[in-house]
Amino acid sequence: MAQSLAKEFTKGLWAEIPPFRLVLGLCPVLAVTKSVENGIGMGVATTFVLVFSNLLISLLRNVIPSKVRIACYIVIIATFVTIVELVMQAYTYELFLKLGIFIPLIVVNCIVLGRAEAFASKNGPVLSVADGLGIGLGFTLSLAALGAVREFLGNGTLTIWEGLPVFEMGAGFLPFKFMIEAPGAFVGLGLMLCLMNLIGKK
Amino acid sequence: MGDLFVLAISCIFINNILLAQFLGNCPFLGTSKKMETAVGMAMAVVFVLVLAGLITWVLDIYLLKAFNLEYLRTVSFILVIASLVQFVEMFLKKSIPGLYAGLGIFLPLITTNCAVMGVCLINIKEEYTFVEAAVSSFAYAVGFGLALILFAGVRERINLARVPKPLQDTSIGLVTAGIIALTFMSFKGMV
Numbered sequence: 210m211a212q213s214l215a216k217e218f219t220k221g222l223w224a225e226i227p228p229f230r231l232v233l234g235l236c237p238v239l240a241v242t243k244s245v246e247n248g249i250g251m252g253v254a255t256t257f258v259l260v261f262s263n264l265l266i267s268l269l270r271n272v273i274p275s276k277v278r279i280a281c282y283i284v285i286i287a288t289f290v291t292i293v294e295l296v297m298q299a300y301t302y303e304l305f306l307k308l309g310i311f312i313p314l315i316v317v318n319c320i321v322l323g324r325a326e327a328f329a330s331k332n333g334p335v336l337s338v339a340d341g342l343g344i345g346l347g348f349t350l351s352l353a354a355l356g357a358v359r360e361f362l363g364n365g366t367l368t369i370w371e372g373l374p375v376f377e378m379g380a381g382f383l384p385f386k387f388m389i390e391a392p393g394a395f396v397g398l399g400l401m402l403c404l405m406n407l408i409g410k411k
Numbered sequence: 412m413g414d415l416f417v418l419a420i421s422c423i424f425i426n427n428i429l430l431a432q433f434l435g436n437c438p439f440l441g442t443s444k445k446m447e448t449a450v451g452m453a454m455a456v457v458f459v460l461v462l463a464g465l466i467t468w469v470l471d472i473y474l475l476k477a478f479n480l481e482y483l484r485t486v487s488f489i490l491v492i493a494s495l496v497q498f499v500e501m502f503l504k505k506s507i508p509g510l511y512a513g514l515g516i517f518l519p520l521i522t523t524n525c526a527v528m529g530v531c532l533i534n535i536k537e538e539y540t541f542v543e544a545a546v547s548s549f550a551y552a553v554g555f556g557l558a559l560i561l562f563a564g565v566r567e568r569i570n571l572a573r574v575p576k577p578l579q580d581t582s583i584g585l586v587t588a589g590i591i592a593l594t595f596m597s598f599k600g601m602v
Contacts, residue, residue, distance in 0.1 A: 232440065232581050233437065235436040236434055236435065236436045236437070236525050239433040279493075279522075280490075283490070283493060284486065287486040287489050287490075290485050294485065309536075310529060310533065310536065313484070313485040317489070318525070319523055322523060390596065391430060391431050391592045391595075392430075392589040392592040392596065394592075395586065395588040395589030395592055396585070396586050396590075399584070399588075399589060402581060403577045403578045406577035407577045
């Protein structure tokens, strides 16, 4: 039991890490990774939704009729997204403004629906939570990594919390503005994917 | 009238939904390997996006805002879009089989296309009037189709090129998309 738990948890961190191994849910990845801070915020919000929707869906997996299952999953996911939205609006208002419409758009993030359909609908609640946590953590790490690359090259800083940079390049550093603009997101993700392929060749 | 034209141009080119706002990227990469699928997806999106944009606008103004139910926006929008897609699918199957055969498999995919939900939310956030919402929905959808078809054209040529192994498939696709996004950036400052 403990072994399979660990397996489901760790697969999200490398073997099936989104969005590199599972090329799903690209929109938030490209849009919010202008800085590490935004990336982590988005990742944590998605993880919360993933864990709780996985839990509820796996508890209800024998109750939900298979013909209308997708609609049921979407309603469950949308409920948790609304919770995240309201909580973020109340406690982390600045981040809420920065992420904008990408918070309600977690509903249509294919990763969440994908895990519900591929995993939570077939497995027990404990395993499903482990799966959600693993995939969510992997997603957060990917977002933070891409955010770090883009923020470092495009702005010369690394920010983890509340706009206070933990690291700043000297005044002589010429920021590579391209990286925090739209094209930099595509190119940055494409090259990181290439790097992952180089390291982890099957 | 002039304002609406400016709005349309800015939605198609400057704030292109795929390349500047990053919405709908999963179908962008998924259906752009062949020109045919790209055209099918683009048409399906235009069709559904305009309908969804108008219906969610009416829903938001006359139901959610009127009864102070804004917190139900996410849930109700996704339900409307999902059922709209189902309904459109059934309607086309029965009355316009030719169009259904063309759009067929792309329709159900649109439910999880965040471009649709995204544009509906943008329409509300920018507080557009009904006509503006209609124009912006249509223009965003046209921008989606334009970028998707351009990208599919480029990708068909890439298939003929010799790409280094680690860069193959999605990786080179993303880098190409980045270069196309760069060209779209030059539209900035046009309006």
